[in-house]
Amino acid sequence: MRxxxxxxxxxxxxxxxLTAACGSGASGGGEDASAAPRTLTVWLMDGDLTPxxxxxxxxxxxxxxxxxxxxxxxxxxxxxxxxxxxxxxxNPPDVIDLGNTDVPLFAANGGLADLTAQRADLSAGQSxxxxxxxxxxxxxxxxxxxLFAGNRAVLYNKAGWAKAGITAPPKDFAExxxxxxxIKAANTAPDFSxxxxxxxYWFAALQFVWDAGGxxxxxxxxxxxxxxxxxxxxxxxLAAWKDFQNAYSPTASRNVDTxxxxxxxxxxxxxxxxxxDTSINTILxxxxxxxxxxxxxxxxSVAQPGKDQPVFLGGSDLAIAARSHNQKxxxxxxxxxxxxxxxxxxxxxxxxxxxxxxxxxDSAASQLPPTSAAxxxxxxxxxxxxxxxxxxxxxxxxxxxxxxxxxATGRKTxxxxxxxxxxxxxxxxxxxx
Numbered sequence: 001m002r003x004x005x006x007x008x009x010x011x012x013x014x015x016x017x018l019t020a021a022c023g024s025g026a027s028g029g030g031e032d033a034s035a036a037p038r039t040l041t042v043w044l045m046d047g048d049l050t051p052x053x054x055x056x057x058x059x060x061x062x063x064x065x066x067x068x069x070x071x072x073x074x075x076x077x078x079x080x081x082x083x084x085x086x087x088x089x090x091n092p093p094d095v096i097d098l099g100n101t102d103v104p105l106f107a108a109n110g111g112l113a114d115l116t117a118q119r120a121d122l123s124a125g126q127s128x129x130x131x132x133x134x135x136x137x138x139x140x141x142x143x144x145x146x147l148f149a150g151n152r153a154v155l156y157n158k159a160g161w162a163k164a165g166i167t168a169p170p171k172d173f174a175e176x177x178x179x180x181x182x183i184k185a186a187n188t189a190p191d192f193s194x195x196x197x198x199x200x201y202w203f204a205a206l207q208f209v210w211d212a213g214g215x216x217x218x219x220x221x222x223x224x225x226x227x228x229x230x231x232x233x234x235x236x237x238l239a240a241w242k243d244f245q246n247a248y249s250p251t252a253s254r255n256v257d258t259x260x261x262x263x264x265x266x267x268x269x270x271x272x273x274x275x276x277d278t279s280i281n282t283i284l285x286x287x288x289x290x291x292x293x294x295x296x297x298x299x300x301s302v303a304q305p306g307k308d309q310p311v312f313l314g315g316s317d318l319a320i321a322a323r324s325h326n327q328k329x330x331x332x333x334x335x336x337x338x339x340x341x342x343x344x345x346x347x348x349x350x351x352x353x354x355x356x357x358x359x360x361x362d363s364a365a366s367q368l369p370p371t372s373a374a375x376x377x378x379x380x381x382x383x384x385x386x387x388x389x390x391x392x393x394x395x396x397x398x399x400x401x402x403x404x405x406x407x408a409t410g411r412k413t414x415x416x417x418x419x420x421x422x423x424x425x426x427x428x429x430x431x432x433x
């Protein structure tokens with residue numbers, strides 16, 4: 001499962017412009033990346049990059065190699081099954097766009113090329129964001145290069161906050177809770193909440209665990225994964241999250257995710273003054289008049305005043321099929337896409353995604369609207385999910401959603417919920433290892 005439901009308003013790729021017949025025109029291995037004519041087959045997911053950004057990557061690649069690119073746009077339905085089938089064929093697509101947390105699933109069965117020896121060349125001296133590259137690094141080996149990221153920050157209604165006498169974002173977590181108290185006191189409507197933070201929203205809840213120094217799971221010297229949510233640090237983070245969620249988000253939010261009801265729509269309608277989300281564009285679709293009324297800031301750390309909570313990064317990585325007949329050309333394509341020039345001009349400048357390195361986060365701020373600064377700042381501190389194919393089970397069975405909902409609703413104490421979920425992590429994370 002792709003774990004990046006990132007609501008950035010990028011245009012969908014035009015199938016009419018980009019879709020071509022299946023199959024690469026190249027044959028044989030050990031080719032020279034500068035040789036021509038050759039054609040590289042690339043699978044990109046619908047909506048990941050705009051046509052302008054695709055063209056920018058293609059042009060950089062073609063200028064560097066003299067080869068051509070056959071981009072084939074893939075729909076989301078049953079994508080993992082189609083990728084698995086394609087990777088098992090003798091003539092697979094050369095480059096495949098994968099969700100960052102999906103990389104271990106395809107690396108485990110030998111479907112992806114090992115890029116470890118090429119990491120320094122691919123990164124071009126950049127420090128890749130941990131939340132993107134860590135899930136792509138399995139057993140110490142790199143199987144994909146980051147393409148783009150997206151993450152969450154706090155979005156707030158400036159007018160709603162001003163009504164409570166608040167004219168600037170909080171400097172720390174204590175000030176944040178004080179602001180929410182003031183907003184709650186200034187808005188007594190029964191359907192209003194100072195913040196809407198659903199109990200099943202594990203992307204946001206997990207930040208509290210990481211903020212307290214906890215982690216989801218760890219791997220021992222023998223390679224076995226064990227759940228770590230019963231640890232004192234994780235328990236501290238879970239308790240802090242429950243206290244915050246129960247105090248400021250409505251009771252009805254404790255057993256739901258972000259879409260039922262839709263939190264962006266609630267924000268647009270004014271029934272909540274604050275949400276934790278990936279983009280303001282989802283709100284502006286419902287209420288374009290809020291364009292100048294939305295402010296942003298990174299979620300403040302509970303454990304370290306003045307710091308930000310670590311974030312989960314969703315995003316895409318580019319992998320090379322192990323059976324590709326165009327390995328060197330495929331590496332050249334990955335290098336073009338991850339290059340600082342393309343990241344700056346296309347990934348950030350055109351599509352407004354979060355770039356793949358810490359160095360680019362700082363330079364990207366000048367290219368984006370002021371509201372994007374919080375997302376870039378938050379992305380400096382990211383944590384990856386366990387790099388094991390078993391992680392796909394945790395996302396697909398929605399057990400992590402229910403874990404946090406059990407705590408938010410009080411169906412289980414944090415300790416009991418962690419004990420049960422750690423046992424599930426122990427089984428799931430090792431089942432496909």
